[in-house]
Amino acid sequence: MSNQRTEISSLGEFGLIDHVTKNIELQNASSIVGVGDDGAVIDHFGKQTVISTDLLVEGVHFDLIYTPLKHLGYKSVIANISDIYAMNATPTQLVISLGLSNRFSVEAVDELYEGIYAACEKYGVDLVGGDTTSSQKGLIISITAIGEVTPDTFVKRSTAQKGDLICVSGDLGAAYIGLLFLEREKKIYLESPGVQPDLEGEAYVVGRLLKPEARKDIIEFLAAQKIQPTSMMDISDGLSSEILHICKQSELGCVLYEEKIPIAEATKQAAFKFELDPTACALSGGEDYELLFTIPQAEYDKLVLNEQISVVGYMTDAEQGAQLFTKGGSKYPITAQGWNHMKE
Amino acid sequence: MSNQRTEISSLGEFGLIDHVTKNIELQNASSIVGVGDDGAVIDHFGKQTVISTDLLVEGVHFDLIYTPLKHLGYKSVIANISDIYAMNATPTQLVISLGLSNRFSVEAVDELYEGIYAACEKYGVDLVGGDTTSSQKGLIISITAIGEVTPDTFVKRSTAQKGDLICVSGDLGAAYIGLLFLEREKKIYLESPGVQPDLEGEAYVVGRLLKPEARKDIIEFLAAQKIQPTSMMDISDGLSSEILHICKQSELGCVLYEEKIPIAEATKQAAFKFELDPTACALSGGEDYELLFTIPQAEYDKLVLNEQISVVGYMTDAEQGAQLFTKGGSKYPITAQGWNHMKE
Numbered sequence: 001m002s003n004q005r006t007e008i009s010s011l012g013e014f015g016l017i018d019h020v021t022k023n024i025e026l027q028n029a030s031s032i033v034g035v036g037d038d039g040a041v042i043d044h045f046g047k048q049t050v051i052s053t054d055l056l057v058e059g060v061h062f063d064l065i066y067t068p069l070k071h072l073g074y075k076s077v078i079a080n081i082s083d084i085y086a087m088n089a090t091p092t093q094l095v096i097s098l099g100l101s102n103r104f105s106v107e108a109v110d111e112l113y114e115g116i117y118a119a120c121e122k123y124g125v126d127l128v129g130g131d132t133t134s135s136q137k138g139l140i141i142s143i144t145a146i147g148e149v150t151p152d153t154f155v156k157r158s159t160a161q162k163g164d165l166i167c168v169s170g171d172l173g174a175a176y177i178g179l180l181f182l183e184r185e186k187k188i189y190l191e192s193p194g195v196q197p198d199l200e201g202e203a204y205v206v207g208r209l210l211k212p213e214a215r216k217d218i219i220e221f222l223a224a225q226k227i228q229p230t231s232m233m234d235i236s237d238g239l240s241s242e243i244l245h246i247c248k249q250s251e252l253g254c255v256l257y258e259e260k261i262p263i264a265e266a267t268k269q270a271a272f273k274f275e276l277d278p279t280a281c282a283l284s285g286g287e288d289y290e291l292l293f294t295i296p297q298a299e300y301d302k303l304v305l306n307e308q309i310s311v312v313g314y315m316t317d318a319e320q321g322a323q324l325f326t327k328g329g330s331k332y333p334i335t336a337q338g339w340n341h342m343k344e
Numbered sequence: 345m346s347n348q349r350t351e352i353s354s355l356g357e358f359g360l361i362d363h364v365t366k367n368i369e370l371q372n373a374s375s376i377v378g379v380g381d382d383g384a385v386i387d388h389f390g391k392q393t394v395i396s397t398d399l400l401v402e403g404v405h406f407d408l409i410y411t412p413l414k415h416l417g418y419k420s421v422i423a424n425i426s427d428i429y430a431m432n433a434t435p436t437q438l439v440i441s442l443g444l445s446n447r448f449s450v451e452a453v454d455e456l457y458e459g460i461y462a463a464c465e466k467y468g469v470d471l472v473g474g475d476t477t478s479s480q481k482g483l484i485i486s487i488t489a490i491g492e493v494t495p496d497t498f499v500k501r502s503t504a505q506k507g508d509l510i511c512v513s514g515d516l517g518a519a520y521i522g523l524l525f526l527e528r529e530k531k532i533y534l535e536s537p538g539v540q541p542d543l544e545g546e547a548y549v550v551g552r553l554l555k556p557e558a559r560k561d562i563i564e565f566l567a568a569q570k571i572q573p574t575s576m577m578d579i580s581d582g583l584s585s586e587i588l589h590i591c592k593q594s595e596l597g598c599v600l601y602e603e604k605i606p607i608a609e610a611t612k613q614a615a616f617k618f619e620l621d622p623t624a625c626a627l628s629g630g631e632d633y634e635l636l637f638t639i640p641q642a643e644y645d646k647l648v649l650n651e652q653i654s655v656v657g658y659m660t661d662a663e664q665g666a667q668l669f670t671k672g673g674s675k676y677p678i679t680a681q682g683w684n685h686m687k688e
Contacts, residue, residue, distance in 0.1 A: 032392060033500060036593070038430040038577050039396035039491070041498050048376060049393050052383035053473060053488055055441035059480045086382035097399035097486060129397060136403045140479075142441060142486035144397055147383070154385050156377060233382050249380070 006106035016132055019106065020113045024127055028092045030148065031126040040128035042093055047148040052083035058138030065189075066182040069108055071210045073115025076141050079236065081123055082214040082289045084147035086234035088155040090219070091123060091147040097131040099140030123216060153228065155293070158249035160231035164294035166254060166313040167229075167303065169218045171262040172239055173278055176285020177270040178202070178209030204266035212289045218308065219291075225302045232293035238284040239312075241336045242292050244322055246315075253320040256313035256334065259327050283324075283334070350450035360476055363450065364457045368471055372436050374492065375470040384472035386437055391492040396427035402482030409533075410526040413452055415554045417459025420485050423580065425467055426558040426633040428491035430578035432499040434563070435467060435491040441475035443484030467560060497572065499637070502593035504575035508638035510598060510657040511573075511647065513562045515606040516583055517622055520629020521614040522546070522553030548610035556633045562652065563635075569646045576637035582628040583656075585680045586636050588666055590659075597664040600657035600678065603671050627668075627678070 008016055021035045033041035042049070054076070056062060062072055081091040096116060100109065120127055125145070185197040199206055215234075222229060231250055235242050239261065247254050263278045271278040294315055295303070303309050322334040352360055365379045377385035386393070398420070400406060406416055425435035440460060444453065464471055469489070529541040543550055559578075566573060575594055579586050583605065591598050607622045615622040638659060639647070647653050666678040 033498065037500050037502075038427040039394040039433070039489075041431065041493070042393040042395060043495065044388075044393065046390070049386040049388065049490075050383040051386060051437070051439055051473060051488070051490060053439045053441055053475055053486070055443055055475045055477050055484065055486050057443050057477060057479050057484065060443075060478050083382040087385065089383070093395070095395055095397045095488060097397055099399055099401050099404075099484065129395060131397055131399045133399050133401060134404050135401050135484075137481040140399065140401065140443065140484055142397070142399050144395070144439060144488040145383075146393075146395060149385070151387065154377065156381050158381075 004107055008100060008104065008106055008109070011106060013132055016106070016109065020109060021127070026126045026128070027124055028126050030092050031128055034126065034128040035130070040093065040095065042128070042146060044092070044148040046151070048151050048154065050084050050087045050089040050147040050149055050154060051144060052080055053142070053144040054080050056141040058140070063186070064139070065186050067210065069111035070115035070118075073112040074119045075115070075210065075212055076143055077116055077119035077125070078212050078214045078289060080143040080145040081125060081147070082234045082236070084145050085214055085216060085219045086232050086291060087147070087149065088153060088219060088222070088229065088232060089147035089149035091125045091145050093126050093128045093146040094120065095129040095144045096127060097133070097142040099133050099135030101135050101138055104139065123214065155229045155232040157231050157233050157246050160246050160250035160252055160294040160315050161296070162252055162315055162317060163297060164230050164315045165297055165300060165311050166243065166256065166315065167293050167295060168235070168239065168262060168290055168310050168312050169215045169308055170288070170290040171264040171267065172235065172288050172290060173263050173271070173281035173285045174205045174208035174267040175212065175287040176281050177267055177274070178205035178207070179287070180274055181206055181270070182209065202270055204264060205270045209287060212287065214289055215291045221306055225305070227295055227299050227302055229293040229295050232291060235288050235290045235292050237286045239292065240283040240334050244334060244336055246292070246294065247318070247322050250315070251318050253316040253318050254313055254322045255316055256324050258324060260310060260312040262310040348451055352444060352446070352448065352450055352453070355450060357476055360450065360453065364453060365471070370470045371468055372470050374436050375472055378470065378472040379474070384437065384439065386472070386490060388436070388492040390495070392495050392498065394428050394431045394433040394491040394493055394498060395488060396424055397486070397488040398424050400485040402484070407530070408483070409530050411554065413455040414459035417456040418463045419459070419554070419556055420487055421460055421463035421469070422556050422558050422633060424487040424489040425469060425491070426578040426580070428489050429558055429560060429563050430576050430635060431491070431493065432497060432563060432566070432573065432576060433491035433493035435469045435489050437470050437472045437490040438464065439473040439488045440471060441477070441486040443477050443479030445479050445482055448483065467558065499573045499576040501575050501577050501590050504590050504594035504596055504638040504659050505640070506596055506659055506661060507641060508574050508659045509641055509644060509655050510587065510600065510659065511637050511639060512579070512583065512606060512634055512654050512656050513559045513652055514632070514634040515608040515611065516579065516632050516634060517607050517615070517625035517629045518549045518552035518611040519556065519631040520625050521611055521618070522549035522551070523631070524618055525550060525614070526553065546614055548608060549614045553631060556631065558633055559635045565650055569649070571639055571643050571646055573637040573639055576635060579632050579634045579636050581630045583636065584627040584678050588678060588680055590636070590638065591662070591666050594659070595662050597660040597662050598657055598666045599660055600668050602668060604654060604656040606654040
């Protein structure tokens with residue numbers, strides 16, 4: 001953070017909005033009217049519009065002790081546009097509201113927006129509106145992402161079919177281990193402020209937590225291969241919780257194979273340092289922002305082209321429940337608290 | 345508030361969302377996918393989409409000592425859809441996020457949603473998504489409203505023309521006086537908890553504060569009369585502040601006539617009890633949610649049909665600044681702090 005401190009009150013609400021939005025250049029033809037009016041105007045020209053929203057509260061969703069504001073801004077955008085990709089849509093616009101306690105300076109807000117704009121630029125999204133206000137305590141970030149989708153090609157959670165293959169992008173569990181490392185170092189720091197954080201070798205897991213990416217590439221791959229997933233969602237609360245949503249909303253059961261769940265080598269090594277089972281971290285650790293989707297078995301051949309997609313199981317009748325087949329040959333029922341369950 | 349208290353933790357986040365959304369029936373053909381997925385899907389079938397967002401924080405935007413939760417829910421929706429009308433558009437969908445401290449019970453959340461749904465029903469808007477989370481302190485409400493507009497009939501703030509008539513709907517200043525009454529009664533209550541609030545005769549101004557309405561009727565009237573305003577916005581921060589936005593963004597000046605500013609008789613009487621100038625309240629008091637718009641002079645005859653619209657002045661060259669012609673024949677420059685200025 002810069003050493004200069006400019007009070008937000010010196011700009012006022014409208015001044016602050018002007019300050020953080022003055023360099024916006026709209027990238028999308030669909031962004032007709034941007035920041036600066038009662039509302040933004042969007043024209044998706046025959047496509048359907050997808051809307052997703054998140055509310056992030058300091059002390060609940062993020063800890064500024066180990067989260068740089070620029071990363072927080074970036075991640076806030078990623079978490080939201082990940083939901084748009086999870087509908088098989090392309091994010092096009094964002095509106096962002098901030099609630100700021102008087103602890104925050106103009107320079108701090110600038111850092112936050114630096115991350116927001118970096119994510120917008122990378123993913124081709126326009127910031128078209130928002131609201132800026134005070135908060136009595138801490139930082140509040142509310143983001144609504146808007147996307148577009150060719151009519152009726154959006155993908156819901158409730159339309160998986162029996163026998164469909166369950167697929168996962170990337171690898172899982174890393175963000176959770178990254179969080180454990182940062183929480184450990186925070187504790188050490190608070191007890192002995194002189195000690196430097198020891199994150200050596202943990203760049204991968206910490207990076208996955210602090211600077212996640214959204215799986216634009218997977219949506220583009222599926223479109224290029226003409227694969228229409230039968231259901232899809234993003235993995236923000238852990239694989240267990242998410243596959244249970246798909247099972248419940250599709251009125252089906254599932255089988256997951258532990259050995260098929262993608263976990264990075266760095267995640268495994270880091271998990272062992274905490275004496276944790278990497279599979280448990282993948283099942284119950286949140287914030288990976290990977291995609292979970294189902295496809296008809298007939299589409300399997302098209303997937304092998306993409307190393308970023310793992311087939312981890314298949315959908316069954318509801319009566320069979322949601323089951324994990326372990327490497328050791330056992331069967332466990334999958335629960336939303338899979339991690340705690342498996343520790344017992 | 346009901347006497348029963350059910351802890352939110354007994355339902356959990358997903359349980360709470362199910363609980364408050366289980367009776368939703370989508371009213372608009374444009375609402376393709378509602379609550380329960382990563383995002384909502386909307387199809388405005390050839391129309392353009394308008395988006396507006398507000399962040400409301402307890403202790404900053406509302407005081408639960410004198411704001412019933414049902415009224416707060418209603419007003420939160422009104423404040424947001426008022427912005428959609430102010431774009432000359434029709435609100436069609438909402439997404440709402442709540443941040444709740446552990447002070448709030450399921451019953452309290454139900455009351456809040458009762459007001460939200462009442463406003464949605466009255467204005468024909470579908471609740472299609474949201475986020476529910478904890479807050480460390482107080483209640484946080486984030487609302488994003490989505491509307492539709494026939495392509496290129498939206499109305500911005502920046503397109504007023506020199507000579508255009510400045511129009512205001514309804515009457516102004518009441519909500520501000522209502523706030524002064526409630527603040528006074530709160531102070532008395534906190535000093536002497538036994539004393540009952542004395543709001544006799546102030547139903548109008550208090551009602552305007554606690555249960556405002558959005559001017560759907562004005563937008564419908566303008567459409568029926570084929571009047572396309574040259575600029576428009578809603579009056580949430582007082583007439584002075586809003587007309588200055590139109591002047592600045594349209595690069596023009598204006599003349600307002602004090603005697604033309606619509607103020608209800610009840611507002612005048614109430615203002616006098618506080619020894620305030622009713623005009624100052626209309627210029628600087630917020631939260632009236634009336635519409636401020638400009639029209640070409642040639643459209644004037646069409647307006648006389650509508651008693652809910654007052655012509656309060658006209659747009660001038662920027663060089664002439666923004667001026668108020670008082671009843672006494674004086675001229676004052678209009679400032680965003682008009683109320684303080686005029687008290688001097």
